[in-house]
Amino acid sequence: MNGKLSEKAEEILEKLWMETEEEGNLFTDMEKIPLTPHEPVFQELTDWALIEVKEGQVALRPEGKEEGRKIVRRFRLAELLMMDVFNIRGEAAREKACQFEHLLNEGVDIKVCTLLNHPSTCPHGKPIPPGECCIEAQRSGNLGIVPLTELKPNEEGEIAYIQTEDNKKMQKLMAMGVLPGNRILLKQTFPSYIFSVGYSEFAIDTNMAREIFVRR
Ligand SMILES: [Zn+2]
Numbered sequence: 323m324n325g326k327l328s329e330k331a332e333e334i335l336e337k338l339w340m341e342t343e344e345e346g347n348l349f350t351d352m353e354k355i356p357l358t359p360h361e362p363v364f365q366e367l368t369d370w371a372l373i374e375v376k377e378g379q380v381a382l383r384p385e386g387k388e389e390g391r392k393i394v395r396r397f398r399l400a401e402l403l404m405m406d407v408f409n410i411r412g413e414a415a416r417e418k419a420c421q422f423e424h425l426l427n428e429g430v431d432i433k434v435c436t437l438l439n440h441p442s443t444c445p446h447g448k449p450i451p452p453g454e455c456c457i458e459a460q461r462s463g464n465l466g467i468v469p470l471t472e473l474k475p476n477e478e479g480e481i482a483y484i485q486t487e488d489n490k491k492m493q494k495l496m497a498m499g500v501l502p503g504n505r506i507l508l509k510q511t512f513p514s515y516i517f518s519v520g521y522s523e524f525a526i527d528t529n530m531a532r533e534i535f536v537r538r
């Protein structure tokens with residue numbers, strides 16, 4: 323589509339996309355969004371033919387779904403940027419990500435995605451819908467150094483570095499043999515990350531797994 327949507331419209335598409343793609347609800351009660359036919363944003367979304375409404379329920383049209391996917395992608399990239407690069411945590415990270423996602427229009431999202439090494443999940447473990455840049459990087463095998471959370475079960479890598487400011491954590495990881503140059507094999511990702519280094523197996527939580535960077 324051409325032209326720019328209002329922030330309000332983007333937020334509604336984002337919610338609807340998550341309802342459709344992640345909750346499996348094709349139609350959502352308008353009250354749940356919330357959205358009413360009297361608001362300008364309703365007009366905006368119907369003018370662009372992004373949504374359809376039936377008996378008080380709203381669904382994404384194919385164009386709306388595509389748009390929603392891009393918005394979710396930008397939001398989750400913005401979250402990673404705030405939390406991993408700028409080290410902003412908690413509610414402040416969410417707020418900043420909300421503001422920042424609207425600035426990450428096409429082109430900028432590719433730069434951020436490349437800077438972050440085409441991540442597949444946001445800091446909360448939710449999938450980031452891949453962009454062209456991610457598909458291209460995967461095709462050319464150019465994935466470089468990624469957090470342990472980016473590996474798939476049974477994938478192996480070489481530990482590149484540990485990124486934590488917490489000395490206790492660092493010592494704990496080092497005691498497990500999580501040291502640069504060692505091979506690491508990821509065995510399981512849920513409910514905790516289980517990996518082996520050498521002949522030993524360990525379980526750690528997502529936060530810790532995100533601090534171990536491996537070369538694929
Ligand atoms: Zn998230």
Ligand SMILES: [Zn+2]
Nearest residue numbers: 435440455456
């Ligand atoms: Zn990418």
